[in-house]
Amino acid sequence: xxxxxxxxxxxLVLVLLRLxxxxxxxxxxxxxxxxxxxxxxxxxRGLKAAMSMVGRQITDTAQDYGLSVVPLFILMGLFVNxxxxxxxxxxxxxxxxxxxxxxxxxxxxxACGGFSxxxxxxxxxxxxxxxxxxxxxxxxxxxxxxxxASIAAGGTLGILIPPSVILVIYGLLTxxxxxxxxxxxxxxxxxxxxxxxxxxxxxxxxxxxxxxxGERHGWGERLTALRSVWAVLxxxxxxxxxxxxxxxxxxxxxxxxxxxxxxxxAMGAFLIALSRGGLTxxxxxxVLKETSYTAAALFSVLIGAQIxxxxxxxxxxxxxxxxxxxxxxxxxxxxxxxxLGIYIILGCVFESLSMLxxxxxxxFPLVTSLGYDPIWFGIVVVVVTEISLITPPVGLNVFILKxxxxxxxxxxIFRGVTPFWVADIFRLALIxxxxxxxxxxxxxxxxMGH
Amino acid sequence: xxxxxxxxxxxxFFPTLLACxxxxxxxxxxxxxxxxxxxxxxxxxxxxxxxxxxxxxxVFSVLPMISAGKGQIAVDLTDGLFSRLRLSRARDAVVYxxxxxxLIWPINRVWILSERARDYGDVTEYLSIPVFYVGxxxxxxxxxxxxxxxxxxxxxxxxxxALSEQTQ
Numbered sequence: 001x002x003x004x005x006x007x008x009x010x011x012l013v014l015v016l017l018r019l020x021x022x023x024x025x026x027x028x029x030x031x032x033x034x035x036x037x038x039x040x041x042x043x044x045r046g047l048k049a050a051m052s053m054v055g056r057q058i059t060d061t062a063q064d065y066g067l068s069v070v071p072l073f074i075l076m077g078l079f080v081n082x083x084x085x086x087x088x089x090x091x092x093x094x095x096x097x098x099x100x101x102x103x104x105x106x107x108x109x110x111a112c113g114g115f116s117x118x119x120x121x122x123x124x125x126x127x128x129x130x131x132x133x134x135x136x137x138x139x140x141x142x143x144x145x146x147x148x149a150s151i152a153a154g155g156t157l158g159i160l161i162p163p164s165v166i167l168v169i170y171g172l173l174t175x176x177x178x179x180x181x182x183x184x185x186x187x188x189x190x191x192x193x194x195x196x197x198x199x200x201x202x203x204x205x206x207x208x209x210x211x212x213x214g215e216r217h218g219w220g221e222r223l224t225a226l227r228s229v230w231a232v233l234x235x236x237x238x239x240x241x242x243x244x245x246x247x248x249x250x251x252x253x254x255x256x257x258x259x260x261x262x263x264x265x266a267m268g269a270f271l272i273a274l275s276r277g278g279l280t281x282x283x284x285x286x287v288l289k290e291t292s293y294t295a296a297a298l299f300s301v302l303i304g305a306q307i308x309x310x311x312x313x314x315x316x317x318x319x320x321x322x323x324x325x326x327x328x329x330x331x332x333x334x335x336x337x338x339x340l341g342i343y344i345i346l347g348c349v350f351e352s353l354s355m356l357x358x359x360x361x362x363x364f365p366l367v368t369s370l371g372y373d374p375i376w377f378g379i380v381v382v383v384v385t386e387i388s389l390i391t392p393p394v395g396l397n398v399f400i401l402k403x404x405x406x407x408x409x410x411x412x413i414f415r416g417v418t419p420f421w422v423a424d425i426f427r428l429a430l431i432x433x434x435x436x437x438x439x440x441x442x443x444x445x446x447x448m449g450h
Numbered sequence: 451x452x453x454x455x456x457x458x459x460x461x462x463f464f465p466t467l468l469a470c471x472x473x474x475x476x477x478x479x480x481x482x483x484x485x486x487x488x489x490x491x492x493x494x495x496x497x498x499x500x501x502x503x504x505x506x507x508x509v510f511s512v513l514p515m516i517s518a519g520k521g522q523i524a525v526d527l528t529d530g531l532f533s534r535l536r537l538s539r540a541r542d543a544v545v546y547x548x549x550x551x552x553l554i555w556p557i558n559r560v561w562i563l564s565e566r567a568r569d570y571g572d573v574t575e576y577l578s579i580p581v582f583y584v585g586x587x588x589x590x591x592x593x594x595x596x597x598x599x600x601x602x603x604x605x606x607x608x609x610x611x612a613l614s615e616q617t618q
Binding site: 015267 | 466467469470472473474476477478480481483484498501502503505506508509510513515521522523524528532541542545548549552555556558559560562585588
């Protein structure tokens, strides 16, 4: 266990020296593995075993069939975005919600939720929506606090509402069903939208000037706005419905594996973007290029994380933690609370993916040995990660907003985000106390149509 | 030095194109596989093994570009500190050199694995594609990535000016 803790500390130091995560985790994981196998870091036997593990990990991860879901879902998000989805989603939500007080901020939250249903990244959701929603909220003289905060918070939904890159990584690290994880994210994601809407209402109740009402749109305008997004909505239902098993009836018998769902989604998004004239040869190349760069970076990190995770497991850290918990007779719920506390603290300084890669290999065996559901824990981890994205001092979504908007201080954004942060804590508490909210949908999966 | 940077940027187009083509084929193939399976009950049997190969191409052909171009995921918490201490350049040089050199061992190992596959005559199940080609591909592009990182590290020491133009 000591070796594992030293290894963990070393990774932290190397990562803070800005060594890319893949190299930090890979290096420590390799030598740690060698130490555990050979009794000394530079023992020939240990190093041979370690290098053999590393070689296999590299070739196997790069050729993992299940991992193909990653580039395909990223591709789907980027293609849909090229078709101008963000603007259209925003127009729809605005047509329905804009006339309320704080309505344009509420529309922003709803549009972020909708965009998350196609895009699996919180940072991308925040960056895209800020370009669309910010000018509109400025036009209606919304306070900077409310307008930036609604985008920063709304953007966090990207990693919870399926598809989600973070959930895919969690699924791969823990060998949990990605399809079930996606379906499990739906209800907590909708709760997220609802709670954020309340946060907007609360803000305008406290400061009525911060979010004046916009103009009311007639039903004609609303339907016209809806017509522009129907194809993308259909795509979402096809992809998630296929994963859920909703089309598994005669004569269709269609159930998607996550890879198939992602492939259908990407192709559908490509066709939608093409039919709208949003794609040229060079923009298609740009989308494919961006996807492959992102996927390669994610794969590299994943290889590093798996090497490190092999070492942590060999060193017996998870077992040692389980023994510790049993020896002191800590109640399972207290363990969960402690883990959540650790996540919230780590989340103050760490970026979401690094936090997940560092902690899941250690906490996952402990949590499942205490009898908690792996799917439920995955959603809890993602919700905590979402919170970390808007927690000072390193809430990444806040910095994205600052980068795109420019003339607003991060202090202002963090102040505006506070009610949203509180709403998030409420949601987290609810999900922790009532696991049913997470598990009800995945438990129904596959039961339909039979 | 500037010529080297310009040349490297131009050359990077081809592996990027390769990754893009692999990704596009992956998308179309997955789509066709689902349609053929559900409508005509005739799935593409080799889809799984082709997916594996396309994934390896997709990931490793762009590895040199993301490795040398700050594309690898890293934590930038201490950036402010390093730049205040005027150590950013030295740190980047060390990080690139160390990362590049570190890759020698995995490269060697992947090479051995693919040579072993060649000796055994391992082929894929449906299309009988020799497995060692994938191993060679991974080895080749990891070597390029390692060389690119070492050169980037050296340039941080000897020619930082040429490098700053590269990032623009």
